[in-house]
Amino acid sequence: MFIVKYIKDVLHGVKSLWTGMKITGGYALRHHKEKITQQYPDNKDTLFLPERFRGEVVMPHDEHNEHACTGCTACELACPNATIKIVTRFDIQPDGKKKKAIDKFVYHLELCTFCNLCIEACPTNAIKMAQTFEHSVTDRTELTKILNLPGSKIREGI
Amino acid sequence: MLIEFAIVGVCIIGLFAMLGLVLIMMERKVSARMQLRLGPNRVGPGGMFQTTADTLKLIVKEGMTPDGADKFLFNVAPFIVMIVAMVIMAPLMFAKGLQIWDVNIGILFVAAVSSVSVIGVLMAGWASNNKYSLLGAMRSGAQIVSYELSAGFAILVIVILTGDLKISSIVDGQVNGWWIFKGHLPVWIAFVIFMIAVTAETNRAPFDLAEAESELTAGFHTEYSGMKFALFFLAEYANIFVVCAIGATLFLGGWQPLHFGTGTKFNEIMDYIPSSVWFMGKTFFLIFVIMWFRWTFPRLRIDQLLNLEWKYLLPISMFNILLATLMAIMGWHF
Numbered sequence: 001m002f003i004v005k006y007i008k009d010v011l012h013g014v015k016s017l018w019t020g021m022k023i024t025g026g027y028a029l030r031h032h033k034e035k036i037t038q039q040y041p042d043n044k045d046t047l048f049l050p051e052r053f054r055g056e057v058v059m060p061h062d063e064h065n066e067h068a069c070t071g072c073t074a075c076e077l078a079c080p081n082a083t084i085k086i087v088t089r090f091d092i093q094p095d096g097k098k099k100k101a102i103d104k105f106v107y108h109l110e111l112c113t114f115c116n117l118c119i120e121a122c123p124t125n126a127i128k129m130a131q132t133f134e135h136s137v138t139d140r141t142e143l144t145k146i147l148n149l150p151g152s153k154i155r156e157g158i
Numbered sequence: 159m160l161i162e163f164a165i166v167g168v169c170i171i172g173l174f175a176m177l178g179l180v181l182i183m184m185e186r187k188v189s190a191r192m193q194l195r196l197g198p199n200r201v202g203p204g205g206m207f208q209t210t211a212d213t214l215k216l217i218v219k220e221g222m223t224p225d226g227a228d229k230f231l232f233n234v235a236p237f238i239v240m241i242v243a244m245v246i247m248a249p250l251m252f253a254k255g256l257q258i259w260d261v262n263i264g265i266l267f268v269a270a271v272s273s274v275s276v277i278g279v280l281m282a283g284w285a286s287n288n289k290y291s292l293l294g295a296m297r298s299g300a301q302i303v304s305y306e307l308s309a310g311f312a313i314l315v316i317v318i319l320t321g322d323l324k325i326s327s328i329v330d331g332q333v334n335g336w337w338i339f340k341g342h343l344p345v346w347i348a349f350v351i352f353m354i355a356v357t358a359e360t361n362r363a364p365f366d367l368a369e370a371e372s373e374l375t376a377g378f379h380t381e382y383s384g385m386k387f388a389l390f391f392l393a394e395y396a397n398i399f400v401v402c403a404i405g406a407t408l409f410l411g412g413w414q415p416l417h418f419g420t421g422t423k424f425n426e427i428m429d430y431i432p433s434s435v436w437f438m439g440k441t442f443f444l445i446f447v448i449m450w451f452r453w454t455f456p457r458l459r460i461d462q463l464l465n466l467e468w469k470y471l472l473p474i475s476m477f478n479i480l481l482a483t484l485m486a487i488m489g490w491h492f
Contacts, residue, residue, distance in 0.1 A: 017454075037195045039196070
């Protein structure tokens with residue numbers, strides 16, 4: 001019957017609203033020690049950033065100053081706003097063959113939107129997102145970064 | 159006479175300034191707790207002077223008037239909203255014997271004057287010459303006109319049971335028990351409907367369609383800045399205080415202390431608490447409930463908003479009026 005359904009609707013609405021209010025009311029009235037926000041400048045030493053936090057693109061190097069970047073430019077193509085520019089060179093190998101390698105991995109932090117597409121595009125996991133986030137500088141040129149360290153070369157077997 | 163006017167005026171303006179600071183602080187702290195945050199914690203102990211600093215900033219800011227705006231209406235609108243909120247204070251009873259104007263149609267006066275504030279909002283929206291402002295103002299108009307009905311019906315339930323419009327007699331009628339206790343079902347329904355309707359009337363979330371940040375930038379006060387914006391902001395919180403004070407007066411016994419039975423020890427202890435504390439406590443409890451609504455529920459769409467009023471609240475309150483009348487005639491309340 002119409003009127004029964006109407007009353008049921010009203011009671012159901014009141015009940016579901018009360019369920020929602022119980023949650024927020026519980027948070028407000030009970031004392032929650034744990035706050036989900038971090039008091040940033042105060043807790044610089046104990047700051048916790050989740051693993052998936054995207055601060056800037058970095059290229060990890062191992063102890064032999066070797067990286068995994070082949071210079072395939074997949075990241076450069078994947079980037080929606082031309083943040084990455086890869087300058088390649090050709091190394092002459094001992095057997096006389098030429099091999100493509102990166103000369104400069106230029107990363108424009110000021111253009112980056114931290115969309116993670118370059119990291120997903122990389123076939124060799126040569127780049128990753130770091131958790132640094134205090135990026136303010138007084139000169140814009142400092143935001144243009146060369147990610148491969150000077151003298152570094154590609155790791156064997158990649 | 160003139161000196162009395164001046165004293166009352168200064169008191170009300172002082173109360174408004176205090177209310178603005180305290181309620182905005184309370185809102186921010188309550189919302190922070192509900193969202194497991196800390197809230198403002200930089201200015202003063204526990205961030206207590208944050209709102210004072212904000213107000214100071216708004217006072218020194220320039221109050222811009224846009225070129226395309228209707229200058230006169232644009233500048234007069236915030237004052238209308240503010241003055242309306244102040245005028246409703248007149249018949250309120252803040253404590254035992256503390257009342258500015260005990261007019262014999264007190265509650266009717268409140269209901270009538272509170273609907274004038276929509277004119278200020280419409281004025282602001284129209285004079286801004288901005289499509290978002292106008293949309294917000296029109297929504298606000300539709301909303302307040304609709305929800306006035308069920309708020310009026312909810313007030314009417316208490317008027318029927320008391321048999322008087324005078325605020326002091328409504329409060330006196332609850333000396334042997336607040337209406338929420340002795341009124342049974344009709345008063346409970348009226349109380350819930352009243353709280354929903356006044357949340358809508360004060361343009362608060364989840365009924366904040368007049369502002370609707372995500373849709374209309376800031377609705378009717380998009381073009382306002384500086385002190386003129388602050389007046390709108392202050393008027394919102396003053397209105398919350400006023401409607402909660404009315405709710406406390408009608409349903410929770412105004413300044414009457416909590417009594418059970420007659421002549422018990424409990425009643426004597428309750429009588430020691432000053433009446434102003436009772437009134438303010440009840441009012442702030444209701445303000446907390448309205449803030450609780452805001453930080454729990456998502457905003458309604460405009461059609462859902464009008465559905466809620468015309469299909470649910472209004473029929474229920476009309477039925478409720480019948481029930482309350484029957485109860486008053488048969489004397490089923492005690």
